[in-house]
Amino acid sequence: MKPKERLAIPRQKAPELAVDYRIKNFDEVALGYDEKTAILEANRCLQCKKPTCREGCPIHNNIPVFIEHLRNGRFVEGYWAIRDTSSLPAVCSRVCPHEFQCEGSCIRGKKGDPVAIGLLERFLVDWMVSNKKNLAVPCALPKDKKVAIIGSGPAGMTTAYHLAHEGYHCTIFESLPVFGGMLAVGIPPYRLPRDIINAEFDSLKNCGVTVVNNFTIGKDLPMQQLKDEKGFDAVFVSVGAHNSRKLGLEGEDLEGVTHGVDYLRRVCLGEKINLGSKVVVVGGGNVAIDVARTALRTGSKDVFILYRRTKKEMPASLAEIHHLEEEGVHIEFLASPVKIHGENGRVARVECQRMTLGDCDASGRCRPVVIEGSNFMIEADAIIPAISQKVDHTADRNLKVELTSWGTYVVDPLTLQTSVPWIFSGGDSVLGPQTAAKAVYQGKVAAESIKLYLEGKDLKEGRNVRILS
Helix, strand or coil, rough: CCHHHCCCCCCCCECCCHHHHHCCCCCCCCCCCCCHHHCCCCCCCCCCCCHHHHHHCCCCCCCCHHHHHHHCCCCHHHHHHHHHHCCCCHHHHCCCCCCCCCCHHHHCCCCCCCCHHHHHHHHHHHHHCCCCCCCCCCCCCCCEEEEECCCCCHHHHHHHHHHHHCCEEEECCCCCCCCHHHHHHHHCCCCCEEEEHHHHHHHHHHCCEEEEECCEECCEEEEHHHHHCCCCCEEEEECCCCEECCCCCCCCCCCCCCCCHHHHHHCCCCCCCCCCCEEEECCCCHHHHHHHHHHHCCCEEEEEEECCHHHCCCCCHHHHHHHHCCCCEEEEEEEHHHHHHHHEEEEEEEEEEEEEEEEEECCCCEEEEEEECCCCEEECCCCEEEECCCCCCCCCCCCCCECCCCCEEEECCCCEEECCCCCCEEHHHHCCCCCCCCHHHHHHHHHHHHHHHHCCCCCCCCCCEEEEE
């Protein structure tokens, strides 16, 4: 097929659940491509000599290669081309903000729609599973060193995967009752079905990884004792950004105010929460959108978002914004809360101010400026701030591990080693709340560093590591 013919093919849409059905349950909304559609979409790829899509992928997946395999019907080869670099393609293909990463760097996107790289990756994974293909990689013979991993999110999973396949015994300590960290309690099942996470769990168990749930390092056992008493030779910290940042407003302690990641965690763990009919969510990221869409699915009728900038500046995925609007959630742009009012100790309304955009920084992001005298009230049964998250430092309590001013770990950018030589860290613990793909990549880097550390080798010699921010 000639380039001109490929350029004539429009981007293929994947089927989705009908809106009136999906807002009543947590079934996966996006259904993925069938074989015919996937091959047609794969034929849109121009197979660029300098594939910028690969540069846009934090994991550096060989995107042109797996797409070339796919469009020629070599689905098994396409899948393994992805697995050469990524241990979690089923997860990343579903939850990564592709328009900001691989698809955002696709040449076709400069004059039209980029190739649907995420959906093509998902097709290969789903095809392998539905056709019962072997997804396992052989495990190496056991070695006499062992590693403790704190947190079972994408960074922790990836580190355990690579080290276990090298023969090192890994134990994952997870404070939650479920496996998957923020994947399991921070992303609703309609975006990431739980059987996908459980399949990754099974692949880890195949190489002897032990997972200890409901166990918090720093509370149930000091981290130092992992080394001194339990005999772990190295520790990888990947606890995730589980702590919500507060708005800092009067009335935030009223009943009916629940912070975003706390609310999602409770729902994902099976708690029945009735927020009431009118719910106000504060924020413009994926967490805010997940909260709003989850509130709809748990019975709230009138849900809307307050965001202090415009739609153009929202950091959330475009697909998630589209789904949110389809489902009837209204976004009040250029508005910010200033006070939460209550009656009898409970939320009754939120006072807001209108904003306008002022000066912009070098990235083009403009500063919101208050319009004086523009205050207005919104009635609310519940208010859920979802403005950001930060790392919980229970694990490193009583250890002098160097931290940044943001509360993340200071690490060597090439090795991810902390100021304490036997402790390594990655994912949200280093980057703050970030994408699954970035966590996967850092998990892979950390696994290589820990392997070199355990073998007594130079951690930096010969390393070709991409620095993430």
